[in-house]
Amino acid sequence: MKILVCISKSPDTTAKIAFTDNNTKFATDGVQWIINPYDEWYALVKAIEIKEKDPATVIHLVTVGLADAEPVIRKALALGGDEAIRINAESQDSFYIASQIAEVARQGNYDLVFTGKETIDYNSASIGGMVAELLGLPYVSLALSFEINGTKAIIGREIEGGEETDEVEIPAVVSCQKGMAEARIPNMRGIMAARTKPLKVQEPVAADSLTSIVSFELPPAKAGVKMIPADNPGELVRILHEEVKII
Amino acid sequence: MSVLIFIDHSDGQVKKGALEALSYGTQLAARLGVAAEGVLLGALPDAGQLGKYGVTKIHQVDNDALHHLDGQVFTAVIAQVVEATGAKVIVFSNNSDGKAIAPRLSARLKAAFVSGAIALPDTANGFVVKKSVFSGKAFANVSLNTEVKIIGLNPNSFAVTASGSGTAEVISFNATVDASKVKVLSTNKIKDEVPLGEAEIVVSGGRGLKGPENWGMIEELAKLLGAATACSRPVSDTHWRPHHEHVGQTGLAIAPNLYIAIGISGAIQHLAGVNRSKTIVVINKDPEAPFFKAADYGIVGDAFEVVPKVIEEVKKLKGVA
Ligand SMILES: Cc1cc2nc3c(=O)[nH]c(=O)nc-3n(C[C@H](O)[C@H](O)[C@H](O)COP(=O)(O)OP(=O)(O)OC[C@H]3O[C@@H](n4cnc5c(N)ncnc54)[C@H](O)[C@@H]3O)c2cc1C
Numbered sequence: 215m216k217i218l219v220c221i222s223k224s225p226d227t228t229a230k231i232a233f234t235d236n237n238t239k240f241a242t243d244g245v246q247w248i249i250n251p252y253d254e255w256y257a258l259v260k261a262i263e264i265k266e267k268d269p270a271t272v273i274h275l276v277t278v279g280l281a282d283a284e285p286v287i288r289k290a291l292a293l294g295g296d297e298a299i300r301i302n303a304e305s306q307d308s309f310y311i312a313s314q315i316a317e318v319a320r321q322g323n324y325d326l327v328f329t330g331k332e333t334i335d336y337n338s339a340s341i342g343g344m345v346a347e348l349l350g351l352p353y354v355s356l357a358l359s360f361e362i363n364g365t366k367a368i369i370g371r372e373i374e375g376g377e378e379t380d381e382v383e384i385p386a387v388v389s390c391q392k393g394m395a396e397a398r399i400p401n402m403r404g405i406m407a408a409r410t411k412p413l414k415v416q417e418p419v420a421a422d423s424l425t426s427i428v429s430f431e432l433p434p435a436k437a438g439v440k441m442i443p444a445d446n447p448g449e450l451v452r453i454l455h456e457e458v459k460i461i
Numbered sequence: 462m463s464v465l466i467f468i469d470h471s472d473g474q475v476k477k478g479a480l481e482a483l484s485y486g487t488q489l490a491a492r493l494g495v496a497a498e499g500v501l502l503g504a505l506p507d508a509g510q511l512g513k514y515g516v517t518k519i520h521q522v523d524n525d526a527l528h529h530l531d532g533q534v535f536t537a538v539i540a541q542v543v544e545a546t547g548a549k550v551i552v553f554s555n556n557s558d559g560k561a562i563a564p565r566l567s568a569r570l571k572a573a574f575v576s577g578a579i580a581l582p583d584t585a586n587g588f589v590v591k592k593s594v595f596s597g598k599a600f601a602n603v604s605l606n607t608e609v610k611i612i613g614l615n616p617n618s619f620a621v622t623a624s625g626s627g628t629a630e631v632i633s634f635n636a637t638v639d640a641s642k643v644k645v646l647s648t649n650k651i652k653d654e655v656p657l658g659e660a661e662i663v664v665s666g667g668r669g670l671k672g673p674e675n676w677g678m679i680e681e682l683a684k685l686l687g688a689a690t691a692c693s694r695p696v697s698d699t700h701w702r703p704h705h706e707h708v709g710q711t712g713l714a715i716a717p718n719l720y721i722a723i724g725i726s727g728a729i730q731h732l733a734g735v736n737r738s739k740t741i742v743v744i745n746k747d748p749e750a751p752f753f754k755a756a757d758y759g760i761v762g763d764a765f766e767v768v769p770k771v772i773e774e775v776k777k778l779k780g781v782a
Contacts, residue, residue, distance in 0.1 A: 225595075227710050227711075227729065227730045227733070228729050228730075231595045231598045231599050233599075251710075251711045252711070255711075308564070308567075308574065309567060309568060309571070309573075309574070312564075312568060334595070334596050334710055334711070334733075335594065335595055336594055336601075337576075337577050337592075337593060337594055337595075337596060337714070338564075338576045338577065339555075339560045339564070339576055339577075340563075340564035340567070340574060340576055341564075342564070343532065343560070343561065343562075343563070343564030343565045343567075343568070344564045344565065344567060344568040345568075346532075346533070346565060347533075347536065347564070347565040347566075347567075347568035347569050348568050350533075351533075352531065352532075352533050352642040352643055353532050353533065353561065353565065354561075354643070355532070355557065355560045355561040356557055356560065356561075358704070368646070371557070372557050372705065373471075373530075373557050373558070373648070373650075374471070374476055374478070374556055374557060374558075374656045374658065374659065375650050375651055375654065375655075375656035375659075376648065376649050376650035376651050376656075377648075377649050377705075378645055378647070378648045378649070379645070379646045379647045379648075379649075380643050380644065380645055380646065381643070381644040381645075381646055382642060382643050382644075383642040383643075386642075392697075392704045392707060392711070392712065393704045422571065423606075424567070424571065424572070424573035424574070424605070424606060424607050425573045425574070425575065425603050425604060425605055425606060426603070426604045426606060427601050427602070427603055427604075428589050428602040428603065428604050429601070429602045430594070430599055430600065430601050430602075431591075431599065431600045431601075431602070432598075432599050432600075433597075433598075433599070433600070433736070433737075436754075436755060436756075436757065437757070439743075439753050439754070439756045439757060439758065439759045440757065440758050440759070441753075441758075441759050441760070441761065442758060442759065442760050443760075444760050444761060444762030444763075444766070444767055447760065447767055447770040447771045447774055448770075448774045448777075450742065450758060450760060450771060450774075451771065451774040451775055451777075451778055453758065454719065454740075454742070454758075455778055458719070458740050460661075460662065460718050460719045460740060461662070461686055461719070461775065461778070
């Protein structure tokens with residue numbers, strides 16, 4: 215089994231969200247970068263679990279980003295994975311990024327391509343589906359569980375108000391979320407090993423960007439909280455009924 | 462030229478996300494001065510009545526292979542409808558099915574795609590759509606730079622409006638349907654519960670509730686309000702509650718009209734997934750809990766005393782014994 219895991223860097227979950235250059239750029243000053251949690255906790259750890267069961271499994275990581283993405287990809291290698299590929303390009307357009315990943319996937323002949331269900335910065339949940347379409351492969355989005363069964367995979371996926379279990383032909387593309395695996399922390403051995411694992415840098419292939427970000431905005435500030443005494447919950451119910459008109 | 466809306470349905474019911482997409486798509490079509498049409502895959506009784514949301518035609522492809530979702534097969538069929546009708550904007554709900562299809566269609570048609578849209582596009586200068594980014598902490602205005610455009614509308618972001626009393630003409634569309642590489646083995650829907658992503662009201666519990674045995678009052682309040690239940694991440698990590706209830710930056714992002722947070726501190730990662738809720742009520746015994754800063758209404762008190770009283774008051778209001 216040969217698995218390609220897509221890794222994106224994203225700002226730490228406590229990072230201050232602010233914008234510069236007339237609200238056209240995310241202010242990266244002082245921001246700590248982490249592996250996008252869905253990529254790390256679910257996509258990568260699931261691939262590692264598959265390799266633990268079947269040591270012949272090969273795991274490659276891919277990221278599309280400039281040199282500043284390397285600490286994050288090394289951190290991913292410290293958790294597991296045999297080698298990493300960085301496509302030396304920066305883009306916010308999903309189709310451009312997906313085109314790069316599809317090219318890597320094509321070259322490497324992978325059985326499985328794993329992504330996180332979305333990134334926590336752009337929340338687009340698009341890369342997996344686009345990669346699958348570019349490769350002509352089946353795609354299971356929002357996967358909650360995954361087992362290999364011969365040439366097929368048994369995958370649980372989220373649907374509105376429940377879960378569906380699918381049997382899918384491999385090769386396939388899967389976007390991963392909670393339930394797929396339990397998050398881990400890298401150990402010292404992994405961190406040492408990651409230093410010598412290959413990290414190949416490749417130039418991007420020509421691809422179009424279909425979208426562009428014009429500007430960012432922050433939500434308007436809340437008006438402030440109205441406190442209600444604990445001994446008068448009737449007042450809360452009255453407000454929600456008469457003023458907010460929601461219950 | 463038209464706006465084409467994907468009519469997502471299951472068990473003979475049009476999903477709430479699809480009704481929102483229909484309302485959005487017909488308003489967009491009116492603004493662009495073009496027709497709003499639907500695309501419907503599989504069987505749905507009485508589809509013509511969706512005309513009341515403003516669609517004039519519904520292109521239906523029914524075939525056994527379309528009775529379960531395979532994004533690859535669906536995408537190929539929708540692409541044929543787009544081509545035949547000359548649709549210029551395709552609208553999906555950004556729900557779980559939308560996420561399986563819309564990005565594929567974007568890659569197939571090389572059509573610009575924005576997922577997580579929360580408002581109608583600004584067409585004064587190009588075609589710019591506001592979407593939620595940074596897990597609800599900010600918005601981005603995204604320009605769609607191709608002739609054909611695809612929009613994934615975030616659930617609970619756009620009001621469902623029946624704009625007419627018309628009946629849509631349901632047209633059987635002749636499409637090539639590929640063999641599916643996906644077989645559905647089983648479907649497990651949580652009965653009698655409102656899907657969390659679609660819920661108007663959500664009652665949510667955190668670690669302050671001490672243990673899973675104390676969720677009776679959360680469930681009772683939710684039931685009385687017709688609400689869905691949710692929880693903070695540590696609550697689902699410790700398996701007090703199922704994974705699908707986890708909301709926040711690394712769980713589900715929701716935008717109900719009312720979010721009631723009980724025994725949740727309001728960590729930044731939790732707020733990220735819930736701060737698009739229209740009204741937030743916080744019940745917490747610690748007056749310094751950060752959640753109060755993000756709340757509209759707050760009660761400082763012990764949940765085990767306050768919540769039963771709230772339940773009594775709601776029962777009085779609803780006339781339930
Ligand atoms: C990368 C990352 C991602 C994360 N993603 C998420 C996410 O998606 N969602 C999420 O929720 N968290 C997330 N977290 C965790 C988050 O930081 C908090 O730890 C978590 O939200 C806290 O959960 P809690 O409020 O239930 O528990 P606590 O922080 O322990 O708060 C419990 C609260 O209950 C109150 N309380 C106690 N007893 C009572 C009582 N009897 N009556 C009333 N109130 C009481 C306390 O005053 C306290 O405010 C993430 C963290 C990281 C690092």
